[in-house]
Amino acid sequence: LAYTGTYTAWSREGIxxxxxxxxxxxxxxxxxxxxxxxxxxxxxxxxxxxxCSLAALLHDYAKEHDVEEMKGIILREGxxxxxxxxxxxxxxxxxxxxxxxxxxxxxxxxxxxxxxQHTIGGIEMSLIGKIIxxxxxxxxxxxxxxxxxxxxxxxxxLDEAAYYKIEKTIIHLVKKEVPIYPxxxxxxxxxxxxxx
Ligand code: GDP
Ligand code: FE
Ligand code: FE
Ligand code: FE
Numbered sequence: 084l085a086y087t088g089t090y091t092a093w094s095r096e097g098i099x100x101x102x103x104x105x106x107x108x109x110x111x112x113x114x115x116x117x118x119x120x121x122x123x124x125x126x127x128x129x130x131x132x133x134x135c136s137l138a139a140l141l142h143d144y145a146k147e148h149d150v151e152e153m154k155g156i157i158l159r160e161g162x163x164x165x166x167x168x169x170x171x172x173x174x175x176x177x178x179x180x181x182x183x184x185x186x187x188x189x190x191x192x193x194x195x196x197x198x199x200q201h202t203i204g205g206i207e208m209s210l211i212g213k214i215i216x217x218x219x220x221x222x223x224x225x226x227x228x229x230x231x232x233x234x235x236x237x238x239x240x241l242d243e244a245a246y247y248k249i250e251k252t253i254i255h256l257v258k259k260e261v262p263i264y265p266x267x268x269x270x271x272x273x274x275x276x277x278x279x
Contacts, residue, residue, distance in 0.1 A: 084122065084132060084133065084136050086133055086136075086137070087133060089133065090133065090134060090137055090189055090191050090194060091137060091187045091188050091189050092188055093187055093188075095136065095137075095140070098137070098140050098141070098187065099115075099140065102114060102140055102141065102144060105144055105145075105147060105148075106143065106146060106147045107147070110143060110146065110147070112224070113143070113222065113224055114139065114140060114142070114143055116222035116223050116224050117139045117142060117143075117215070117218045117219050117222045118135075118136050118139035118140055118218075119222070119223070120139075120218040120221060120222045120223065121135040121136065121138070121139040121214050121215055121218040122135055122136055122139075124214045124217065124218055124237065124241070125211075125214060127238075128210060128214065128241055129210075130210045130211050130214055131211070134191065134193065134194050134211050135211055135214050135215065135218075137189070137194055138194045138197040138198055138201075138211055138214075138215045139215055139218060141179060141182070141183045141187065141189075141198055142176070142179060142197070142198050142201045142215055142219060143175060143179065144175075144179045144182050144183070144198075145171075145174070145175040145178040145179040145181075145182060146171060146175040146179075147171070148171070148175070148178065150170065150171055150174070153167075153171065153174045153175070153178045154167040154174070156178050156181055157174060157177065157178065160181060162177050163177075163266065165264065165265060165266075166264070168262075169262065169264045172202065173202060173203070173264045175202070176198060176199050176200060176201050176202045176203070177199050179198045179199070179201075180195045180196070180198040180199035183195055183198050193209040193210075193211045193212065194211060196208075196209060196211075196212050197209065197211045197212040197214070197215040197216075198215070200212050200215075200216065201215050201216055201219050203252075203264060203266050203267045203270055204216055204245060204248070204249050204267075204270045204274070205270060206269060206270055206273040208245065210241075213241050213242070213244075213245045214241070216245055216248060217233075217237050217241060217244045217245055217248065220233055220244075220248045221233050221234045221237055221244070229247075229251055232247070233247050233248065233251075245274075246274050246278065249270060249271055249274050250271070250275075252267070253267065253268075253271050
């Protein structure tokens with residue numbers, strides 16, 4: 084998949100090698116599997132494969148970055164200050180979107196939002212946003228209980244697959260007895276209210 088220059092001046096190969104340097108090999112391989120899955124979903128659901136490839140390659144860009152550095156970016160850029168209480172798990176999406184814009188020159192809001200929202204989802208998600216959110220959850224290396232059902236849903240209805248991830252993630256967090264970021268609850272509420 085050669086990039087056309089529509090979304091960034093970087094080549095796909097340039098991005099791949101830059102991303103590879105930012106993380107351990109196992110995570111880099113996850114990123115490549117998310118890309119593969121996202122491109123497949125893009126073809127199925129009629130999204131831009133190039134936009135989905137780019138969002139997928141960059142979605143976990145900041146995941147292993149220094150937490151204090153991430154907090155600095157969040158506060159300086161006026162992002163939700165609550166984010167800093169939730170660690171890299173929650174901060175790496177919004178901070179990744181920041182790098183997508185500042186370092187890779189991406190201005191397309193659907194791509195930036197897809198990166199920003201990939202962990203918790205969004206009250207409003209574009210097609211690209213849903214694709215990245217779901218691809219991150221069902222990529223070929225995921226093995227958790229329920230992933231097969233999520234894959235089946237993704238083959239039939241992207242909204243149902245996204246809702247499945249939203250619901251299962253909340254259940255998983257409660258069972259793990261970890262704090263839930265308020266935005267995660269807002270997203271859950273908006274999706275369940277729309278469903279009813
Ligand atoms: P990854 O970056 O590919 O590992 O996956 P994600 O970005 O989707 O998720 C990162 C982690 O954040 C996962 O372990 C999620 O279960 C976790 N997570 C999602 N929402 C919340 C939340 O509200 N609170 C906490 N503490 N963790 C969350
Ligand atoms: Fe992530
Ligand atoms: Fe993920
Ligand atoms: Fe990921």
